[in-house]
Amino acid sequence: MGKPDNKTAASSGYSSWREIPAVPVSVPCKGSIGATGEWRTFRPVLDAEVCIKCGICYLYCPDGVMIYKEGSIPEINYTYCKGCGICVAVCPKEALKMVREKQ
């Protein structure tokens, strides 16, 4: 039985079935499924004037692409933000809104 390795899913690159582990297992790494930012139709845009730095958007983001430290305004990593809009839905101050991506 092969050991799990830290190859990303997008580039497993095994040449023989004899080398592969019995089950696909991945270890945490950045963007294991690729640049999910490409999936976006709408992007969340943050209005720093309105934001109260509560961090709720950071807690709810399913992909962990919000960069936030207590007392700071969150930043969004658009390479991986998939545009689901959950942060917009949970923001208590309507400091976030979804804006259609340009072509």
Next chain:
Amino acid sequence: MKNEQGKEQTIIMSGNYAAAWGAKCSRVNVVSAYPITPQTTVVEKLSEFVDKKELDANYIRVESEHSVMAALVGSSMTGARSFSATSGQGLLYMTEMLHWVSSSRLPVVATIASRGIAPPWNIWADYTDILSIRDCGWIIQFASTHQEIFDSILMAYKIAENPEINLPYFIVYGGFIQSHTSKPVRIPSQKIIDDFLPPPPKAGWDHINLNPDNPITHGNLVMPEQEYLDFRFLIQDAMVKSKEKIKKTIQGFNTEFGRDYKGLVELYCCEDADVVVIAYGALAEQNKIAVDQLRAKGQKVGSLKLRYIRPFPTDELLELFNGVVEVIGVVDRGTAFGNPTGGPISTEVMSLLCRARRKVKSLPCIWGIGGRNVTVEDQIGLYEKLLRIKNKNEYPTDETCQHGTVWMGLKIGA
């Protein structure tokens, strides 16, 4: 009754209790359970063992069979020895999770007290439940005596947990006749059992190491040009390779405990037999009596019991076909509607006939559906049909033979 170190003891118990005792003596770490007739007393007995602190296991009660198996996916992924039991509709309800267990290569063991599938409701012996999920990637073994139920669980963990196999394992027996009748079962001393079946091995289980300090993701998305195909092949490869491990484990068990379960099949009077009935489960055991009675009258008949259907005993069957047998009867206690014979295993056995070096004639049969009684006389009747094929090339034409298959006991009027 405690049996921590002590001597071997013989206890009169039901088939279901033999299953519970098998799990207890295997020192399972986790039991997940949902009641369903006729399995229920297996998990009831286990809850009693846990309650009385005779078994040190986590007992997880859930709201459905689907959740039973889901819970065992989690427990087995931590390396815990995991067990459950189910029947009929319950097994069908857990089908999706059965794939999660086998495709995650988790060595869960479960016993099935087989029953007919509804509607109409039926709770008696009929293997259509297990036969409908036969291609889920689980090893499937039939146990035709109470002692075999108990013994099989000890062997099952040893086989399933082998790092080269890592496949889940079903032990199957008939509802009510086997699950609820009582017979003496020999329970060996726990010390000898522990020597035979140590705790699950640590090495070679890298995929089963859920550990917060070393997080991993299971069940990932695998793209068509990546290794999805290869992962599926590895399951088939492990199935085929498990045959040798099964035979070795049976031999090792015999050395340790003095009970010989032969292998993937058990042959009875087949060496010189012109006519052989191939069957599985307790009725295959009873079939030996029919053989004895016909042998006493000078008929050269034999019986082959399929102990395993997954992995399939291909080599053993081809050896039979390449020997002296002229006619085989292949019997299912279960249905597969619309397949070539109407019975799942007869179709599979007969598919091997084209790989035999000789011509062997065959007759598929379905018996005992929904707990319908099958007597030794009925079994002799099947041999008589097969002998007529052998002696006169006459296939049955009576009304119980429909679409090329004998439906034993089909109501056909006076």
